[in-house]
Amino acid sequence: MSRELTIDEWVCAAMAGTIRDGEVVFHGFGSPCATVAMHLAKRTHAPHMVLVEGATYALDPDPAFIPPTSNDWALMRRAAHVLRFEELFDLAARGGLDRMFLSGAQIDAYGNTNVTAIGSLEAPKVKLGGGGGGCNLSATAQRMTLWTTHHRSGRALVGRCDVLTDVGHVTPEGTREELGFPGRGPGWLVTELGVFDFPDGRARLRQIYPDVSLDELRAATGFELDVDPGLRALPPPDPAAIALVRRLDPLRVRRREFSEQELNRRFRWADDGRSCTACL
Amino acid sequence: MAYTEPDKVVDLTEAAGLVADGDVVALGGALSYREPMALVRELIRQGRRDLHVVGSAHGIDVDLLVGAGAVRVVEESYVGYEQDFGLAPAYRRAAEAGTLEVRESCCYTILQQLRAAEYGIPFMPVRGILGTDIRRLHPEYAEIRCPFTDQRLVAVPALAPDVALIHGLMADRRGNVHLLRPLVLDERFTFAARKVVVTVERVASEPEVAEAGVVLPYFAVTAVVEAPFGAHPTSCYPHYTYDRAHLGEWVKAAADDHSVGQYLRRYVLAPGSEAAYRDMVGADRLAALGEWSISDERWLELLS
Numbered sequence: 279m280s281r282e283l284t285i286d287e288w289v290c291a292a293m294a295g296t297i298r299d300g301e302v303v304f305h306g307f308g309s310p311c312a313t314v315a316m317h318l319a320k321r322t323h324a325p326h327m328v329l330v331e332g333a334t335y336a337l338d339p340d341p342a343f344i345p346p347t348s349n350d351w352a353l354m355r356r357a358a359h360v361l362r363f364e365e366l367f368d369l370a371a372r373g374g375l376d377r378m379f380l381s382g383a384q385i386d387a388y389g390n391t392n393v394t395a396i397g398s399l400e401a402p403k404v405k406l407g408g409g410g411g412g413c414n415l416s417a418t419a420q421r422m423t424l425w426t427t428h429h430r431s432g433r434a435l436v437g438r439c440d441v442l443t444d445v446g447h448v449t450p451e452g453t454r455e456e457l458g459f460p461g462r463g464p465g466w467l468v469t470e471l472g473v474f475d476f477p478d479g480r481a482r483l484r485q486i487y488p489d490v491s492l493d494e495l496r497a498a499t500g501f502e503l504d505v506d507p508g509l510r511a512l513p514p515p516d517p518a519a520i521a522l523v524r525r526l527d528p529l530r531v532r533r534r535e536f537s538e539q540e541l542n543r544r545f546r547w548a549d550d551g552r553s554c555t556a557c558l
Numbered sequence: 559m560a561y562t563e564p565d566k567v568v569d570l571t572e573a574a575g576l577v578a579d580g581d582v583v584a585l586g587g588a589l590s591y592r593e594p595m596a597l598v599r600e601l602i603r604q605g606r607r608d609l610h611v612v613g614s615a616h617g618i619d620v621d622l623l624v625g626a627g628a629v630r631v632v633e634e635s636y637v638g639y640e641q642d643f644g645l646a647p648a649y650r651r652a653a654e655a656g657t658l659e660v661r662e663s664c665c666y667t668i669l670q671q672l673r674a675a676e677y678g679i680p681f682m683p684v685r686g687i688l689g690t691d692i693r694r695l696h697p698e699y700a701e702i703r704c705p706f707t708d709q710r711l712v713a714v715p716a717l718a719p720d721v722a723l724i725h726g727l728m729a730d731r732r733g734n735v736h737l738l739r740p741l742v743l744d745e746r747f748t749f750a751a752r753k754v755v756v757t758v759e760r761v762a763s764e765p766e767v768a769e770a771g772v773v774l775p776y777f778a779v780t781a782v783v784e785a786p787f788g789a790h791p792t793s794c795y796p797h798y799t800y801d802r803a804h805l806g807e808w809v810k811a812a813a814d815d816h817s818v819g820q821y822l823r824r825y826v827l828a829p830g831s832e833a834a835y836r837d838m839v840g841a842d843r844l845a846a847l848g849e850w851s852i853s854d855e856r857w858l859e860l861l862s
């Protein structure tokens with residue numbers, strides 16, 4: 279078994295770690311890291327998770343590989359069932375979706391995300407693809423795991439989203455409670471630099487990768503950084519889990535979420551497996 | 559209105575003629591899967607203008623129509639190529655230039671609007687949207703209070719597209735259509751829209767379609783066209799996977815107006831018909847897309 283892992287593999291493992299066994303979990307389309315994370319969780323610590331694919335709406339499929347596009351039949355292979363589009367969204371509306379993975383070109387400290395436009399809504403500097411189902415799902419999904427693979431750019435974690443597509447804990451128009459949203463909002467934010475939780479509805483840094491300094495992470499973060507007094511390095515993933523990531527995603531679609539520079543980050547397990555250090 | 563003609567099979571030219579300039583057009587399928595590309599190409603050949611396209615998450619269908627200058631309003635939840643090829647270049651350029659009105663929506667909102675039309679009621683409620691900027695794009699939405707629980711909700715109005723364009727696997731001449739999952743919004747479009755134009759891989763006998771399973775019933779279907787590879791370059795499983803190389807070729811061409819024009823001339827306008835389009839793409843290449851089912855290894859190779 280390999281003694282090394284790369285950042286994309288570690289991010290997928292960290293995202294998988296936010297899933298609890300028995301949850302009904304859904305990823306959006308265009309989310310290979312979340313797709314890999316869900317299949318990893320299902321095959322490791324969360325065998326009773328109900329895995330719903332992001333665009334085929336297949337239940338618990340066994341893909342031979344993660345395809346580059348998410349409404350491909352590859353993500354229906356050997357599925358227990360294929361839900362209708364309507365069934366997934368109705369499930370979420372009535373509170374039956376336990377966890378949703380959601381990303382954004384911009385994410386603020388409250389976990390609001392922007393996948394609509396950079397600049398203004400009326401005159402976008404960059405028109406992004408759009409939010410898919412997030413605008414409603416973020417209101418009703420019980421819990422959310424947010425992620426971004428572009429934290430270091432300084433443009434992903436922002437003081438304020440240019441445009442608000444999906445709701446976090448507090449919006450300019452009020453809190454989730456005031457807006458009448460039954461879902462509990464983002465619980466985790468996983469980035470390629472660290473892992474945040476949301477103890478009081480605001481992102482707090484809880485774990486950091488061993489090759490990242492707190493100063494460099496703070497410099498890349500556009501909102502004032504809250505740090506857990508118990509901040510520690512991410513626990514190293516299980517080598518068997520990383521081997522599984524490689525087997526699940528032979529096309530390495532997950533790596534498309536990262537910049538070239540980030541993909542050079544490699545780590546090595548210590549002999550006792552209890553820590554990982556960066557390979558320089 | 560029920561469509562009860564015994565034979566609805568027409569050619570692509572006549573079928574695309576059922577779409578008028580300025581129509582609200584629902585596009586079937588999604589992203590890289592079963593999009594009504596033969597109809598999209600024919601609408602471009604016929605020079606259709608000012609379309610208002612609606613749907614969930616889409617890709618080359620919307621991008622190509624926008625690139626050809628056929629669209630005035632896009633009301634989709636997403637337009638792009640995921641992590642595969644990223645943002646949709648023609649769509650993005652038109653949105654940023656202000657030549658396209660983007661009324662970005664959300665999958666569930668569109669679903670509820672179609673349901674309202676299907677149910678014959680003026681609106682449906684949703685629980686999201688509040689607190690977001692998506693709401694600012696839609697002055698037609700209204701915040702309401704539930705008369706029973708006093709909960710805050712957003713009422714979204716019924717959406718009855720003028721015409722739905724759907725690509726299916728098989729249909730009979732009366733218009734019964736067989737599809738396989740994922741169905742995305744194809745059923746909802748069929749019952750919400752005023753006209754439903756369906757292209758299929760193959761026109762078959764009524765018993766054969768009945769045996770395979772009717773998903774869209776004849777009385778809701780206006781016209782049927784036999785268009786093999788009519789979803790290309792998106793997929794139409796189990797017949798063929800998506801043509802990733804062709805999609806990449808389009809995305810590259812979509813980078814500027816000049817190369818969009820070149821792509822359109824080469825693949826849409828010069829061929830003039832779907833048969834000529836298939837020749838242009840190449841019979842060998844199209845046949846290869848059907849080899850996904852031979853083995854997981856071959857499938858993976860086709861998507862590499």
